[in-house]
Amino acid sequence: MSPEHILETIDLTFEYPNKAVALKEVSLRIPRGKKTVILGSNGSGKSTLFLHFNGVLRPKSGEVLYEGKRIEYGAKALASLRESISVVLQNPDDQIFSTTVEEDVAFGPMNLRLPMDEVERRVDESLFLVDLQEVRERPTQQLSFGQRKRVALAGALAMKPKVLMMDEPTAGLDSRMVHELLELADELNQKGLTVIMSTHDVETAYEWADEIRVMHRGRMEFSGLPEDFFMDDQKVQSLSLVAPMLFDVNRRLNEVRGDPLAPYPRTMEEAIHKLFPSPQAKVGTVKLVKVAVQPFRHPELPASTNGHDCKEAVGVYGTMARKWAHDNGMKVDYVFNALEHCAREVSMGRDIVMLVDDALVGLVQQKLRKMGQDFGFHVPVTVQ
Amino acid sequence: MRRWPPLGKLLLVLSLLIVSLVSTSLLIPIAVFVIGMVLLIRSTRLRFPQVISLALLEGMIIFLIGALIIALITKGGAVLFSFHILGLELSITEEGLQRGLQVFLRALAGAAVMLFFATSTPIPHFASALRQLRVPSYITELVILVYRYSFLLFEQLEVLYTAAQCRVGFRGAKNKLRTTAQLAVGLFIRSLEVAERSQIALYCRNFKGDFPTFRPPAKMTAAWALIPVFAFAALYSLNYWITTFSYFGW
Numbered sequence: 279m280s281p282e283h284i285l286e287t288i289d290l291t292f293e294y295p296n297k298a299v300a301l302k303e304v305s306l307r308i309p310r311g312k313k314t315v316i317l318g319s320n321g322s323g324k325s326t327l328f329l330h331f332n333g334v335l336r337p338k339s340g341e342v343l344y345e346g347k348r349i350e351y352g353a354k355a356l357a358s359l360r361e362s363i364s365v366v367l368q369n370p371d372d373q374i375f376s377t378t379v380e381e382d383v384a385f386g387p388m389n390l391r392l393p394m395d396e397v398e399r400r401v402d403e404s405l406f407l408v409d410l411q412e413v414r415e416r417p418t419q420q421l422s423f424g425q426r427k428r429v430a431l432a433g434a435l436a437m438k439p440k441v442l443m444m445d446e447p448t449a450g451l452d453s454r455m456v457h458e459l460l461e462l463a464d465e466l467n468q469k470g471l472t473v474i475m476s477t478h479d480v481e482t483a484y485e486w487a488d489e490i491r492v493m494h495r496g497r498m499e500f501s502g503l504p505e506d507f508f509m510d511d512q513k514v515q516s517l518s519l520v521a522p523m524l525f526d527v528n529r530r531l532n533e534v535r536g537d538p539l540a541p542y543p544r545t546m547e548e549a550i551h552k553l554f555p556s557p558q559a560k561v562g563t564v565k566l567v568k569v570a571v572q573p574f575r576h577p578e579l580p581a582s583t584n585g586h587d588c589k590e591a592v593g594v595y596g597t598m599a600r601k602w603a604h605d606n607g608m609k610v611d612y613v614f615n616a617l618e619h620c621a622r623e624v625s626m627g628r629d630i631v632m633l634v635d636d637a638l639v640g641l642v643q644q645k646l647r648k649m650g651q652d653f654g655f656h657v658p659v660t661v662q
Numbered sequence: 663m664r665r666w667p668p669l670g671k672l673l674l675v676l677s678l679l680i681v682s683l684v685s686t687s688l689l690i691p692i693a694v695f696v697i698g699m700v701l702l703i704r705s706t707r708l709r710f711p712q713v714i715s716l717a718l719l720e721g722m723i724i725f726l727i728g729a730l731i732i733a734l735i736t737k738g739g740a741v742l743f744s745f746h747i748l749g750l751e752l753s754i755t756e757e758g759l760q761r762g763l764q765v766f767l768r769a770l771a772g773a774a775v776m777l778f779f780a781t782s783t784p785i786p787h788f789a790s791a792l793r794q795l796r797v798p799s800y801i802t803e804l805v806i807l808v809y810r811y812s813f814l815l816f817e818q819l820e821v822l823y824t825a826a827q828c829r830v831g832f833r834g835a836k837n838k839l840r841t842t843a844q845l846a847v848g849l850f851i852r853s854l855e856v857a858e859r860s861q862i863a864l865y866c867r868n869f870k871g872d873f874p875t876f877r878p879p880a881k882m883t884a885a886w887a888l889i890p891v892f893a894f895a896a897l898y899s900l901n902y903w904i905t906t907f908s909y910f911g912w
Contacts, residue, residue, distance in 0.1 A: 385867055
């Protein structure tokens with residue numbers, strides 16, 4: 279296996295004790311450091327595949343490879359594997375065992391027999407990332423569903439994995455939480471984590487994934503870029519899926535008006551600028567304000583910004599930026615999905631201030647640059 | 663009180679329960695009840711969770727009924743009161759009254775001290791106390807899992823109950839009985855599914871057969887070992903003094 283693939287299966291077949299075949303000769307590769315979506319309708323075998331990656335299920339035949347090596351099923355090897363590959367299950371109640379939030383987040387690291395100060399550090403860090411520090415001593419049964427989802431995610435992050443697998447992570451969440459979760463996944467990915475998500479939600483998969491793997495009735499049907507898969511309408515239909523709305527609109531305009539297919543817009547703003555280009559006389563600017571912080575302390579906003587009295591619209595991107603704005607009572611116009619809103623504000627000729635985690639400034643710049651390169655909408659950006 | 667060593671609290675509760683059971687005077691269960699209530703009030707700061715208030719209320723009713731039955735079926739001594747129901751003559755004798763009162767007060771005292779323990783001891787601390795008592799680890803882990811999953815199953819039961827209500831499942835006595843049976847079966851099957859999924863989740867998180875305690879409770883001290891002994895000795899001596907020298911003979 280080439281080193282750029284962190285996980286791989288070769289002809290993986292699995293059947294449950296009732297003889298139901300859940301996976302049939304599945305061969306796939308998961309690229310290191312990328313965001314991969316395992317897409318498939320209900321019962322396609324996504325969750326079963328996940329449980330093979332961390333050795334909970336053993337294949338009937340075939341192989342699972344991690345970092346190019348066949349995974350071992352001895353107790354020590356499995357403990358090491360599960361330290362590297364964390365799974366967030368679909369239903370948080372399946373995953374939460376402990377009576378308080380912090381006890382549950384500490385459960386995994388303590389099973390690794392780590393020193394107490396390291397466990398404390400990991401618990402603090404994970405709870406900070408999912409913004410649950412204030413409820414850390416609360417009994418888990420008193421939390422809302424969304425909060426329990428976050429506890430489950432914090433529990434997985436506390437293992438400090440190299441690969442984070444999330445099984446239907448957006449199921450049952452409201453729009454804000456979905457955006458915050460995807461943003462957090464971006465953040466983790468930016469820090470080098472390989473993130474794998476299973477879902478049947480084609481819109482999320484199309485917008486978020488670098489690459490997709492499509493499963494149907496236990497078989498691997500497609501590996502590659504989302505656009506390449508959704509282009510084959512017949513195949514998409516036969517796998518009980520539908521093309522994402524933005525993809526469909528772009529394709530229909532190609533069919534009806536002869537517009538070029540590429541570049542493929544993945545977000546609403548990209549679509550707007552591709553499909554309805556308007557030479558706006560005045561374009562606003564984006565002022566990116568780095569929230570450079572010591573880990574887990576409140577970030578300091580640089581003195582060069584207007585701070586609390588910002589006249590421009592304000593958006594936040596990243597866990598620390600969001601927390602800083604919240605803790606300092608800053609009026610924020612766009613708490614989630616801020617990049618989309620930022621592009622909209624700028625296209626309307628208005629300036630916007632974006633508080634961005636230091637580690638994510640590059641990602642934001644890259645996304646805004648892509649708007650200019652691919653869709654002809656050049657966003658002036660200044661970084662402070 | 664959460665900072666008190668859980669093993670110390672457990673031993674104190676056990677000593678109070680035992681002295682309440684072995685004492686012959688009615689004043690001892692009353693004293694234990696008072697101690698339990700004082701501790702309970704201190705641990706909850708008079709903010710009784712609804713479930714505790716309900717438990718106390720239900721307990722009182724059940725204890726009263728139980729005590730009344732015991733009073734009615736225990737014979738001995740002078741008849742204090744008698745009446746006829748459905749052709750049966752029922753009477754309460756001196757000994758019956760004494761036994762009924764004793765059972766009622768003991769139960770009440772037991773409930774008070776147990777509730778104090780429950781409200782002041784998080785389950786991980788209780789598990790820690792069990793471990794210190796060398797209770798086998800599988801029992802301790804079962805206690806933790808049962809506690810955790812009882813809430814989940816209760817939530818499931820509520821969902822099933824609402825679903826049944828939405829489809830008029832409780833209309834008429836026969837229907838009510840059938841629906842209740844179906845709920846019980848449904849809940850049982852769901853509990854098996856939850857168990858299966860939880861086992862997978864435990865493996866995913868490197869479970870090695872025991873639930874580690876993240877925030878260990880206060881350690882047992884010599885003073886805490888003496889408090890239960892002292893409490894037992896004091897109350898037992900009081901019982902001896904009352905039954906031997908007191909004019910009341912309570």
